[in-house]
Amino acid sequence: MKAKTVDRIMTGVIVGVAVLIIAVLAGLLGYLLVRGLRHISLDFLLSPPQTIKAGGGIGPQLFNSLFLLVLTMIITIPLGLGAGIYMSEYAKPNRLTAFIRLIVEVLSSFPSIVVGLFGLLVIVNMFGLGFSLFSGALALTVFNLPLMVRITEQSLRSVPREQKEAGLALGLSRWRTITSVLLPVAIPSIVTGTILAAGRVFGEAAALLFTAGMSSPRLDFSDWNPLHHTSPLNPFRPAETLAVHIWKINSEGLAPDAAQIAAGASAVLVITVLIFNLGARWLGRVLYRKLTASK
Amino acid sequence: MNLPETRPSADPATPRNAPATAGAPAPKPAGKAAKHRLEEWRGQAFVYLCVLLLVVIIFSIVVFIASRGLTPFVSQGVSVKEMLFGLEWAPEADHPMFGALPFLFGSFSTSLLAAIIAAPLGICAALFMTEMMPKLGKTILQPAIELLAGIPSVVYGFVGLSVIVPFLRHTFPGQGVGIMAGAIVLSVMILPTITTIATDALRSLPAGLKEGSYALGATRWQTIARIILPTTLPALLTGVVLGIARAFGEALAVQMVIGNAPHIPHSLFESATTLTSIITLSMGNTTTGSLHNNALWSLALILLLMTFLFVFIVRMLERRSKHA
Amino acid sequence: MSTVATRAAFYTKDLSVYYGEKQAVKKIGMEFPDREVVALIGPSGCGKSTFLRSLNRMNDLIPGARIEGEVWINDQNICDPRTDVVQLRQQIGMVWQRPNPFHKSIYENIAFGARYHGIKDKKALDAIVEQALRKTALWDEVKDRLNQSALALSGGQQQRLCIARSVAVRPSILLMDEPASALDPVSTAKIEELIAELKKEYTIVIVTHNMHQAARVSDRTAFFFLGDLVEYDDTRTIFTNPSRKSTDDYISGRFG
Numbered sequence: 111m112k113a114k115t116v117d118r119i120m121t122g123v124i125v126g127v128a129v130l131i132i133a134v135l136a137g138l139l140g141y142l143l144v145r146g147l148r149h150i151s152l153d154f155l156l157s158p159p160q161t162i163k164a165g166g167g168i169g170p171q172l173f174n175s176l177f178l179l180v181l182t183m184i185i186t187i188p189l190g191l192g193a194g195i196y197m198s199e200y201a202k203p204n205r206l207t208a209f210i211r212l213i214v215e216v217l218s219s220f221p222s223i224v225v226g227l228f229g230l231l232v233i234v235n236m237f238g239l240g241f242s243l244f245s246g247a248l249a250l251t252v253f254n255l256p257l258m259v260r261i262t263e264q265s266l267r268s269v270p271r272e273q274k275e276a277g278l279a280l281g282l283s284r285w286r287t288i289t290s291v292l293l294p295v296a297i298p299s300i301v302t303g304t305i306l307a308a309g310r311v312f313g314e315a316a317a318l319l320f321t322a323g324m325s326s327p328r329l330d331f332s333d334w335n336p337l338h339h340t341s342p343l344n345p346f347r348p349a350e351t352l353a354v355h356i357w358k359i360n361s362e363g364l365a366p367d368a369a370q371i372a373a374g375a376s377a378v379l380v381i382t383v384l385i386f387n388l389g390a391r392w393l394g395r396v397l398y399r400k401l402t403a404s405k
Numbered sequence: 406m407n408l409p410e411t412r413p414s415a416d417p418a419t420p421r422n423a424p425a426t427a428g429a430p431a432p433k434p435a436g437k438a439a440k441h442r443l444e445e446w447r448g449q450a451f452v453y454l455c456v457l458l459l460v461v462i463i464f465s466i467v468v469f470i471a472s473r474g475l476t477p478f479v480s481q482g483v484s485v486k487e488m489l490f491g492l493e494w495a496p497e498a499d500h501p502m503f504g505a506l507p508f509l510f511g512s513f514s515t516s517l518l519a520a521i522i523a524a525p526l527g528i529c530a531a532l533f534m535t536e537m538m539p540k541l542g543k544t545i546l547q548p549a550i551e552l553l554a555g556i557p558s559v560v561y562g563f564v565g566l567s568v569i570v571p572f573l574r575h576t577f578p579g580q581g582v583g584i585m586a587g588a589i590v591l592s593v594m595i596l597p598t599i600t601t602i603a604t605d606a607l608r609s610l611p612a613g614l615k616e617g618s619y620a621l622g623a624t625r626w627q628t629i630a631r632i633i634l635p636t637t638l639p640a641l642l643t644g645v646v647l648g649i650a651r652a653f654g655e656a657l658a659v660q661m662v663i664g665n666a667p668h669i670p671h672s673l674f675e676s677a678t679t680l681t682s683i684i685t686l687s688m689g690n691t692t693t694g695s696l697h698n699n700a701l702w703s704l705a706l707i708l709l710l711m712t713f714l715f716v717f718i719v720r721m722l723e724r725r726s727k728h729a
Numbered sequence: 730m731s732t733v734a735t736r737a738a739f740y741t742k743d744l745s746v747y748y749g750e751k752q753a754v755k756k757i758g759m760e761f762p763d764r765e766v767v768a769l770i771g772p773s774g775c776g777k778s779t780f781l782r783s784l785n786r787m788n789d790l791i792p793g794a795r796i797e798g799e800v801w802i803n804d805q806n807i808c809d810p811r812t813d814v815v816q817l818r819q820q821i822g823m824v825w826q827r828p829n830p831f832h833k834s835i836y837e838n839i840a841f842g843a844r845y846h847g848i849k850d851k852k853a854l855d856a857i858v859e860q861a862l863r864k865t866a867l868w869d870e871v872k873d874r875l876n877q878s879a880l881a882l883s884g885g886q887q888q889r890l891c892i893a894r895s896v897a898v899r900p901s902i903l904l905m906d907e908p909a910s911a912l913d914p915v916s917t918a919k920i921e922e923l924i925a926e927l928k929k930e931y932t933i934v935i936v937t938h939n940m941h942q943a944a945r946v947s948d949r950t951a952f953f954f955l956g957d958l959v960e961y962d963d964t965r966t967i968f969t970n971p972s973r974k975s976t977d978d979y980i981s982g983r984f985g
């Protein structure tokens with residue numbers, strides 16, 4: 111009977127752990143929302159921050175985060191697709207491929223602060239791009255690229271082999287078979303993975319401290335000429351993102367309501383990530399249903 | 406042998422390149438050959454370029470960080486021994502000192518402690534999802550784990566600072582900040598890594614293995630403890646090592662809760678610091694080319710080398726789990 | 730064999746296929762008469778599918794696969810490394826065991842290949858789609874929903890769509906790898922009718938596990954065993970009076 115008692119205890123422990131994890135998540139989200147939602151208002155979302163007075167907002171930071179995300183994805187998606195297509199369709203099983211696989215693995219394991227430092231050294235200083243949105247986008251590309259490569263490769267690999275053969279047997283070139291036959295089948299999972307990766311990019315801060323910078327110039331939201339210095343669309347201006355802002359006000363915030371602003375900004379960040387998460391699942395399902403016409 | 410083309414045909418969709426209807430001429434074979442070759446060539450050029458870019462990126466990361474990080478040792482008179490074992494970090498003093506042991510200690514202790522907390526939890530969660538209640542696991546626990554993985558590290562830092570640090574301050578002697586606070590925050594952050602890999606490993610176990618054990622009258626826990634865990638051990642360790650790697654490189658969340666005092670603490674609840682924290686805090690305040698600045702690059706180089714070490718260990722473990 | 734030789738659409742000479750060290754197909758010489766159906770039969774692993782897949786160089790996709798010997802189609806040895814495989818495959822249609830329509834609309838499944846091969850005119854494409862669907866007896870079933878996804882069709886319809894897809898790029902040869910083995914009896918019968926219809930225009934090579942099917946649809950039958958071509962003759966002769974004992978054993982169900 112002793113074995114049965116142990117079994118019962120351990121079952122209890124494992125179920126207890128599962129409950130604990132759910133509780134931690136629920137507590138985390140609950141805490142952020144309860145503390146943060148009180149401070150979220152339209153004004154908070156749109157107005158610029160205050161350095162020493164209370165009542166500042168996160169408008170420019172929110173805009174910077176979104177703009178940086180778009181810039182990053184514009185650079186990352188084609189590169190990630192290209193390298194992912196290579197890995198799944200063109201790579202021959204040889205040493206070179208093993209080496210490239212190792213490189214992707216190493217690149218994806220680099221701490222994001224190291225990627226940020228590399229950005230500081232090469233992109234900001236050597237290329238002379240300075241602390242700017244563009245530098246930040248390049249650093250985030252380095253940070254995000256291995257993930258995009260893996261997503262693309264896995265999605266393409268899960269396409270049935272007969273699809274590829276059918277394309278080739280029709281007399282399509284390999285490239286055309288990949289782009290017109292395989293990619294459409296792989297799109298739902300690529301989209302899901304990309305949106306999840308976008309969530310990760312949106313919340314990243316360490317890689318941006320020394321690339322996109324920790325300050326934002328006064329922005330003139332009525333000037334949409336990307337060449338103007340105060341234009342929000344200028345990619346060569348420094349830009350503090352929401353995640354960097356949260357870090358900064360927590361470590362050196364002077365405004366009397368710094369804690370509330372941090373709570374509000376964290377809630378906004380988490381809500382955005384939640385939206386990305388749910389959106390990815392939803393869109394993946396919709397695309398899958400649409401492309402396979404299953405009910 | 407008759408060539409098939411000689412056969413007359415009036416049907417528009419007949420084989421053998423018969424003239425098409427509606428005035429669409431069959432394309433000339435030579436032109437088409439050129440077209441599909443060009444298309445293939447362009448496509449391949451693009452994917453090879455993308456891969457080349459990956460290779461260039463990683464090499465430049467290593468070369469640039471190493472060239473900066475090695476300067477203090479090569480030309481600025483700092484010894485490797487001092488950096489690895491020195492206890493004093495005073496880069497701006499008259500006699501600058503570059504002992505990074507407190508940072509190394511902080512990084513190792515927070516990440517190992519985080520793994521000690523997270524590994525049992527993650528493996529239990531994986532067992533819950535694979536061996537106990539797969540349905541509940543898939544609908545509730547798995548999405549929860551994925552959400553935990555998606556929460557940005559500054560948010561973890563913020564929650565750590567406003568919940569865990571005050572809690573530790575009230576419960577234990579000390580300021581609340583320190584290695585324990587860092588480890589708790591990190592353990593939640595690396596829990597998804599450990600759980601996901603453990604779940605994959607447990608799912609890929611052949612069913613016959615478990616059934617054999619149940620057939621002998623073993624309880625579920627006996628089967629888990631004697632059959633499942635030992636068989637999947639290398640894969641489970643892979644997850645733990647990846648978790649430690651992630652914790653080791655995490656910068657902001659730890660920096661926010663650890664206190665950032667550059668010495669080896671006497672307790673888990675006393676202010677300490679890590680490699681990533683000191684880099685984050687000091688890099689912006691030093692001038693390029695100064696000894697202080699270069700010493701920070703040396704710390705970055707240590708982070709880089711640790712990444713290589715972690716990847717190497719993971720590879721070794723993966724080889725093990727494949728052979729098993 | 731004399732009648733066959735004068736009308737051969739294509740033939741193989743000493744064709745061998747290796748997977749690494751293993752020789753899966755052993756020095757096979759076969760002639761495929763123009764516009765006739767040749768069935769390849771034999772137990773699993775006898776090399777018949779591998780042989781079929783080397784007729785359009787589909788084995789190139791398998792790492793470690795290697796072809797020796799010759800396959801002559803239209804005075805061209807397609808095993809020559811200089812062969813433009815992409816162009817070659819346009820002349821040879823292929824149908825697989827499991828229906829594998831593209832994840833596109835019914836119309837696109839058929840128009841896609843033709844458009845790629847240079848037919849841009851909408852009317853011409855419409856005509857090609859209609860012709861191909863009529864040939865595969867699908868037109869009446871799908872003409873009102875050409876823009877729906879092909880994956881909404883039944884398995885048998887999908888398989889006929891895959892045949893229509895091959896036909897639309899105007900091949901002269903159709904390779905079929907157990908085209909009905911994943912289908913129900915009614916769909917199978919439809920595919921068999923279709924083969925009888927299609928052989929008026931195409932030379933067809935079909936791999937099948939189903940001996941009755943081979944007897945019903947083919948003009949000539951080849952029996953493969955362990956990578957060797959054991960016997961190749963008129964279907965009637967193979968099934969009523971085979972000259973080799975192993976052929977007889979297989980056909981009468983004593984092994985395989």
